[in-house]
Structure formats: structure tokens, C-alpha cells
Amino acid sequence: MSAQSPSALTKTLREFCAGLLDEGRVDVVVGFGRGTLPLRSTPVFARNPDDASRLIFDATCENNLSVFVPKLKDKRIAVVAKGCDSRWLNQYILERQTEGERLYVIGVRCQGVIDRKKLDAYLGSRRLLEGRLEEIRGQGECGEGLEGEGAGGTGGVEGAGGVKGAEGVEGARPGPGVSVSDGHIKWHLEGNDAEGRPWAASLDFEDLLSDSCKVCVKKGPVYADVVIGENGETVKGNGETAKGPEREPSFDDVKEVEGASIEERWKAFRSEVSKCIRCYACRQACPGCYCKECFVDRSAPRWIGGSDDETDTMVFHLMRAMHLAGRCVDCGACVRACPMGVDLGLLNRKLQKDGWVLFHHIAGFEREGKPLFGTFLPDDPNDFIL
Amino acid sequence: MAALKITKMALNSVLALMSERWDVFVPSPSPAPGGPSGFRLFEPRPMPAPGKPGPSERDSSVNRQTCDEDTLWNGTGQGGQKGRDRENHLPEERLPQFLRRVLTVKPLKELFFPRSEPILGYCVDGAFGGNGDGTGVSVFMPEGVLPGKPRVVFGARPCDAASLTVLDRVFADEAYPDDFYISRRKNTIIVGLGCNVPAPTCFCPATGGDPFGTAGLDVLAYDLPALDGDGSSQGHYLMKAVTREGEALLGFLSEAHLGEGPSESDERACMALEERARKAIAAGLPADTQSLGRVLGGIFNHPYWATLHEKCLGCAACTYLCPTCHCFDISEEPDPGASRSGGESPKGGPERPRLTGVRVRNWDSCMFPIFTLHTSGHNPRPTGLERVRQRVMHKFYYFPENFGAVACVGCGRCVKYCPVNLDIREVISHIAALGGTGVAESISA
Ligand code: SF4
Ligand code: SF4
Ligand code: SF4
Ligand code: SF4
Ligand code: SF4
Numbered sequence: 001m002s003a004q005s006p007s008a009l010t011k012t013l014r015e016f017c018a019g020l021l022d023e024g025r026v027d028v029v030v031g032f033g034r035g036t037l038p039l040r041s042t043p044v045f046a047r048n049p050d051d052a053s054r055l056i057f058d059a060t061c062e063n064n065l066s067v068f069v070p071k072l073k074d075k076r077i078a079v080v081a082k083g084c085d086s087r088w089l090n091q092y093i094l095e096r097q098t099e100g101e102r103l104y105v106i107g108v109r110c111q112g113v114i115d116r117k118k119l120d121a122y123l124g125s126r127r128l129l130e131g132r133l134e135e136i137r138g139q140g141e142c143g144e145g146l147e148g149e150g151a152g153g154t155g156g157v158e159g160a161g162g163v164k165g166a167e168g169v170e171g172a173r174p175g176p177g178v179s180v181s182d183g184h185i186k187w188h189l190e191g192n193d194a195e196g197r198p199w200a201a202s203l204d205f206e207d208l209l210s211d212s213c214k215v216c217v218k219k220g221p222v223y224a225d226v227v228i229g230e231n232g233e234t235v236k237g238n239g240e241t242a243k244g245p246e247r248e249p250s251f252d253d254v255k256e257v258e259g260a261s262i263e264e265r266w267k268a269f270r271s272e273v274s275k276c277i278r279c280y281a282c283r284q285a286c287p288g289c290y291c292k293e294c295f296v297d298r299s300a301p302r303w304i305g306g307s308d309d310e311t312d313t314m315v316f317h318l319m320r321a322m323h324l325a326g327r328c329v330d331c332g333a334c335v336r337a338c339p340m341g342v343d344l345g346l347l348n349r350k351l352q353k354d355g356w357v358l359f360h361h362i363a364g365f366e367r368e369g370k371p372l373f374g375t376f377l378p379d380d381p382n383d384f385i386l
Numbered sequence: 387m388a389a390l391k392i393t394k395m396a397l398n399s400v401l402a403l404m405s406e407r408w409d410v411f412v413p414s415p416s417p418a419p420g421g422p423s424g425f426r427l428f429e430p431r432p433m434p435a436p437g438k439p440g441p442s443e444r445d446s447s448v449n450r451q452t453c454d455e456d457t458l459w460n461g462t463g464q465g466g467q468k469g470r471d472r473e474n475h476l477p478e479e480r481l482p483q484f485l486r487r488v489l490t491v492k493p494l495k496e497l498f499f500p501r502s503e504p505i506l507g508y509c510v511d512g513a514f515g516g517n518g519d520g521t522g523v524s525v526f527m528p529e530g531v532l533p534g535k536p537r538v539v540f541g542a543r544p545c546d547a548a549s550l551t552v553l554d555r556v557f558a559d560e561a562y563p564d565d566f567y568i569s570r571r572k573n574t575i576i577v578g579l580g581c582n583v584p585a586p587t588c589f590c591p592a593t594g595g596d597p598f599g600t601a602g603l604d605v606l607a608y609d610l611p612a613l614d615g616d617g618s619s620q621g622h623y624l625m626k627a628v629t630r631e632g633e634a635l636l637g638f639l640s641e642a643h644l645g646e647g648p649s650e651s652d653e654r655a656c657m658a659l660e661e662r663a664r665k666a667i668a669a670g671l672p673a674d675t676q677s678l679g680r681v682l683g684g685i686f687n688h689p690y691w692a693t694l695h696e697k698c699l700g701c702a703a704c705t706y707l708c709p710t711c712h713c714f715d716i717s718e719e720p721d722p723g724a725s726r727s728g729g730e731s732p733k734g735g736p737e738r739p740r741l742t743g744v745r746v747r748n749w750d751s752c753m754f755p756i757f758t759l760h761t762s763g764h765n766p767r768p769t770g771l772e773r774v775r776q777r778v779m780h781k782f783y784y785f786p787e788n789f790g791a792v793a794c795v796g797c798g799r800c801v802k803y804c805p806v807n808l809d810i811r812e813v814i815s816h817i818a819a820l821g822g823t824g825v826a827e828s829i830s831a
Contacts, residue, residue: 035807037586042807043697063806067699071770125486127586194486195611196583196662275423277492277501280754281701285805297756306717307502307746337805339491339703340423 008232009108010056013080016106016226016234018052020078026104030068031080032061038131039114039187043068055080057228059133062113062210064088064333067287070097077103082110084212084331086221087364088287090241091327094366097290107221107237108228111185111205112213115332117341119208125194134188134202211345212332215253217245222365241367249362251353257346273313275340278306282344283320285337288327295319321347326355326372329364387636388627391610391652392645394482394620400644401481401540402430407638408538408575411497412481413490424492425539482620485541486609488585489797493709494546495553497539498570499749501706504528505566506745507721528744536573538635540607545590545797547578547602549709555789556712566747575631578603579623582611582659584667587798589811592671595795597663604632608656624648624656672811673818675782675792681821682783686775690820694813695774697806702751704800704808705777710793713757715750718743752776778813 017029033044033054041060045068046052057080065079066088081089086105093100119128187203206214221227223241228234257265280296283289295303296316303319305312321328321344328348335345355361358381361372392400404410405428414426507528509516516522550571557567581588581597590596600606605625612621625645627633639645705711721742750757753774758767767773785793794810801809 036801036809036812037807040807042809045693045696068697125483125488127488127583129586191586192583194583194609196666277706277749279702279706279751281699281703281805284699284701293756297754305719305746306715306748307719308748309502309719333805337699337701337703339707339803 012232018049022049026076026078027074029078031055064331083218087329105224107224109220112209115210127191129191254353281337282334285333325351390636390645391624405430411539503747504744509742538575540577541579544599545795548795550602552710575604577605587801590796593796598660600628604629672814678782679786691775695770703803705751707799713750
């Protein structure tokens, strides 16, 4: 992102996917296309080379596309995958929901995606008619973000391919994408206000960034058949998966809440879930919620009631989070899908923290073996058992 | 009283006065950053003691200072908990500012057809009669189900009000009148607020609506911007009565000297606002929806549905937030008050509820896989294809066939909140185009 505009990536993406489809190497490419509203994307299912011209990739690509994999009947599926999408693709293989051979992972290095609710909060009564990312080219500062990646512009890509430097990259520096938070990329917004007068504004990239992206531990794919870099270059993957996160996960937000009294936490949880209308957009947006029948929908036995009763809603949220324990990759797709602004992220991240602190486990980095909750070792920590 | 003009600074006093006679509902600041979430009860502030600065003076200073959207945003963005709380407890002074945001997240239907509504209570331990010998079942109407105090809604958008005329066809149908809905409709006066600048997702004219439409409204208010020398810092609301109930409401306000009649220039300003809004919204409209049924009737098996549904996640964001969607499911729930405290029940009910339950009517959605799941395990709408098709067919074909109106008012909520940007306006235009190619006729033939 630091040196060239995202359209270089998009251009290569289109050409590459058209080629894949033309050669019949995959039956469908699941990717993103331009949405119908400013700063919105929409999932695209490209099944012939022409469809590939609709593909894009940029910071508006907010969905976790791996969610579509279990639903697709196509024999061979290519997925345009950010770090978190690729982690769920791994997780699907680990959980035996699909075979690795069926998937072709087109990795893209992601700088983070937009949270539309933050945009709405900013807009207030203003209407947004146009929005785009603008690169503010600095002189020399860009180099900073590339340090430690070794090979300049492509360094991040090699790392992202799952070989070199994929794990333990220079502490907290997530790679080239970081330059955006140094103020090199801005959201340019335009529209009219409640009285019809035009306005325009420029916001820092971080201002509209999804919370989960701020703490992302792997901006590039953990496994990829090919990686398309920010400058539009393609690098073949080597068929290996990254060994671990590229920076130590931080759980400051969780720790802050853990510091509060049990009454305060209870109050905060109640007020958070009180917004929920039980539309299940969070569940449907999550790749992990692939159960044929969700516990909330079950009628015999009936686990929870169907009304907006507070207790039932709390049970839904606790159970949903627990069912994702050791599996959630913190992609934030659930949070972004929620129309009511319920912050599901905190519960998700509490469980991730427990996984990390107790078992040094972080989901989505393995294609083989057993899921966290599928393993039991006699010396597992068990202090929490009363 | 046919029309009344109040200053925006007086809005709080007007609502407070109304609160003496009605329960007043206003669009509520969002629980999330990003606009009002629904309608909430207006809580009047205590009036200042005589001699203290009057409400309008106090309001004006607050309003001037919070007029800038950036002030509202500061500290509320970033997804911070503190920020959210702040938005949640926005003072009433900021209401005129909030009213300019186009739509609440949750639609107006919630005040008439709530998310969950107890429709029956029962007690199975012999209390309250039962068999008369301490055993048996008693059935009662939960308290608080049928509204007591009459209500006023202030600030509903014309599309939301129009949605009530759609819901009326279902719930106020002569053959199957729904007492719960009807009683709420009857005791609610709706003051609408015309849309000076429609949102980019608005398409009411394609469904027969208008940014200043009056369907379903008792009063339509115009948001008149402040003009130099008109003595207001924020401008005025000009309220025009649509129904007799609306006239009575305005009469009540004018008796309290809370406004004045409009001048001729005010009337011209209203016309100008209407024209500007119509021109603005005309730019991005999809095809007109009122003749879509003709096409839809012929494309039940068209391959279009297979591509359309593919990205749909199957949630209920589009249907729960839709002001015209009216599907419900009835479930039996334990009375939460009874089970927790053994004392008084918040959902209504007897004083000594034990072993009691409530029958609750909940919103349901045709986008859920279990919506049409039969007891046998068979599901006539087994995949997303049938479900997305149902949503479109119902809104633009079945409903018009059965009730003579499209079941969409063009509010754009489903456009805005769909997590995958499945845009109903695009669907409408695609279908219209299918009709144009004659595909509908050829398929049905
Ligand atoms: S629970 Fe939310 S953050 Fe976690 S994997 Fe699912 S969608 Fe992503
Ligand atoms: S998406 Fe939001 S409102 Fe819908 S069920 Fe999930 S938390 Fe509740
Ligand atoms: S279908 Fe969409 S645009 Fe139409 S009334 Fe419902 S939510 Fe609004
Ligand atoms: S759809 Fe029409 S009536 Fe509804 S908010 Fe938009 S402009 Fe106003
Ligand atoms: S159209 Fe969008 S909002 Fe509606 S069910 Fe599908 S994904 Fe959810």
C-alpha cells in the first residue's frame, strides 16, 4: 500500500483470476466486488473469466469470505483471502469441513477493513455520496514500515506466503500495512448535509478501522497458493502454513474489563446485549457458525426461548461465544454484520485470551491436528475447575 | 388548527406539554454509534422555576454549540464504550439535531408490532380460579398488553408512516382483526417529519411514496432551516395537520401558545423543500415497483434466483429492520418475572404467579432456514434460493396480489444494514429488466 495505489492489486487480481477460470483450474472464485454504496463492497462469485473483471480488493472488503465455502457445491473453489479469511480456511480443514485440495487460496495482504458503524457515527446527519481511500505520499517515511521485512515492497508478500518471516516478525510491527496508521492513507469523504450543502472531509485511516483489525496478528494469509501483493506482484505460495502470528497478541481491552468488579461487568454485559434484536446476522456472518442446526433454533430440547427476553439473549451471546472458543480468529465479521452495534468482540477476545494464556493457542494457524477443544492433556491448566 | 409553526428551541416544551396527555415517542439516539436506533419514550425535563432562564434561552445556547456534527462525533467514534454511553444519554436539547438523521435503525413498526409481545398468560397451579379446587389452569390477558395511555410519535419519517398502511392490511383486516395491533394504532397520533435531504439509500418514490408523503400520518412537520433575521438559531418546525386527530393535536398546542400560524413565505419555503427533495431523490431510483408483480409472476423458476441468493447469509437484518415485514412466530415462554422472583411479573400477570407462562408473539423471518421447516423434517424452502425468492416475491408480487399494495416503502434499511450489500434496489431493477426482455412472458407461456 505504501508505494502504489490499491488498484495495482485489483488489476492483478482480475487478470490472475480470469486466468484461473480460463484454464479451468478452479470452478469459482469467491472474491469481493464494488458495492452499491460508497465505501461498500459485496461478495462476488466469479465462474467465468469475464466475471473476474468485477473483482476488487481494498479496505472496504469487510466480510469473511470463507463463510461461503461450506455452502458451495463447486468442485474447486478459489477464495480471495485476507489474513483472517485464510485462518478460517485452515480451520475448516482442521475441523474436516472441507478438504485442502478443494481450496485455492489467493492471499491478499490486508491493511484492515472499515467498520461502517464508525462511519455512520461520524456522518451523523450528513449524507455520504462519495468515499475513497487517498494516499498521501510522504517523502521517505514509507521506508519505516518496511523495515524488518527485508525485501522492500515484496517483503511482506514473501512473509505472507507462509515461509519466511511469517512468524514472530519484529515484535509488534505488522509489516508494510502499518504505514497506513502513520497517516499515509486517508479516507476521503464527500456528500451533503441535512440542509443540502456539500461537505468534504478527510479522516485518518484508523478512525474508521474495524476494532479487530487494530489488534490483528496476521495481516497476510497464513496459507496461500498465491499471494498478490500491494504493488500487484504475484508470489507463489510454497504449500506451507505460517507457524504462528506475526506479533504477540495483545489483550489490553480484555484486561481492562477483567479489572472491573463483577457487578460492573455484569452491568456492562447486560447493557450491551440489551441492544440485540436476535437477528442472528452475527451468527450467519461467522464462518465458525456452520452447524446444521444452531442451538437457538432447536425445538427438542429447546435450549433457549425465542422472545427478546433478557436472559435468553444473554444465553445466546454466552453460548455463541463459547461455541467459538478456540476457533474464533477475531476477524470481526460478526461485529461488522450486527446492525444494532452490539460489541461481540469483547467476549470473543476474552476467550481468545484464555486460549492464548492457558494453552498458547491461537486459532487458524493449523491445517492438521486437533482443534483446541478436541484435545485433552492431563497437565492442561485446570485452575478454573472449582 | 390546520397548521402551526414552532421554533426548534421550543420543541422540548412542546413535547413536554404533550407528555401530560400522551406518552410521547421520539427517535432515540443510537445504542451504537451511527444514528437513532428506534423510538423511545420522551422524558420531559423538570421545568425551570419561575425567574430562572426559560427553556428556550437555555436550549438555544446548547443547540448552537452542538449543531456541528463533529461535536457529536468527538469521543463517540472509535467504538469506545465511553463514547457509546455518551450517545446513549444525549440530552433532549440535541433532539432537533438528531431528528435530522434520516432514519432510525429499528423501524416504526416496533411501536405497533413489537419484537416480542405477550398475548396470553396462564397459570397451571390452580390459582386464580383454575378448577376451583386449587388445581387446574387459568388463562388471563397479561397486564400492560393493550396500551392504556394514548400516544404521540414525533419525528417518524413518511416511509415509516406509510409502512403502517401496509401493516394495516394485514393486522387490521376485517376478516382477521388483530386486537393488539389495532388498539395501538387507534390510540397513537403520528407526527411525521418530511425529508429535506433523503439518504442515498432512500427510494420511496419507486414504491409510490414521497419524501413529504402523508400516508399514515396525522401531522406532517417541515424542518424549516433558520433564516437570517427570523429570530431563531435553529429554524422552525411547521406542522400541518393531515387528519382530524392531527388537527386536534395542533389545536391543543396552539391553546398553550406554543406556536403561531404559518406565513405565506413559510408555505413557499415548504414547497421549495418538497421540490428540492423530490429532485434529489429522483436521481438514484430503481425501476418502479408497482408493476413488478407482472414480471415476477412469470419468473418463479428463472435462473436469476440462483445467482441472486448466493451471497445472502440468511440472517434477519433485512426483515427485522424492514418496516413492512410482519411475519411472526408464537412461542410459549416461562414468565420471567415469576421464575426469578416468585413475586410480581414484569410482563404482567397475577400477584402470586407460580408455574406460570406467557404465550409470546415474536418477529420471525423468511430468511431463516427453520421458517418453513415442517415437523416431518421436510422444508419446502430448503435453501437460500427459495428464501431470497420468497422475500422478493412476497414484497412485490404476493402482497400486491392479495392486498393491492407493494410491501416495500423504499426506506432503504435493508440496503443499508445487509451485511453483504444485497441491494434490493438492484434486485428491483434486474427484475424490471427481465420483464423488459420478455423473459417473463416466455417462461410463463
Ligand atoms: S466469532 Fe466473529 S470474530 Fe470470531 S471468527 Fe466468528 S465472525 Fe470472526
Ligand atoms: S447481529 Fe447483533 S442484533 Fe443481530 S443477533 Fe447478533 S448481536 Fe444480536
Ligand atoms: S424491503 Fe427494504 S427498502 Fe423496502 S420497506 Fe423493507 S427495509 Fe425498507
Ligand atoms: S425513503 Fe423517503 S420517506 Fe423514507 S426517509 Fe427516505 S426520503 Fe424520507
Ligand atoms: S439479504 Fe442481507 S440482510 Fe437479508 S438475509 Fe441476506 S444477508 Fe441478511
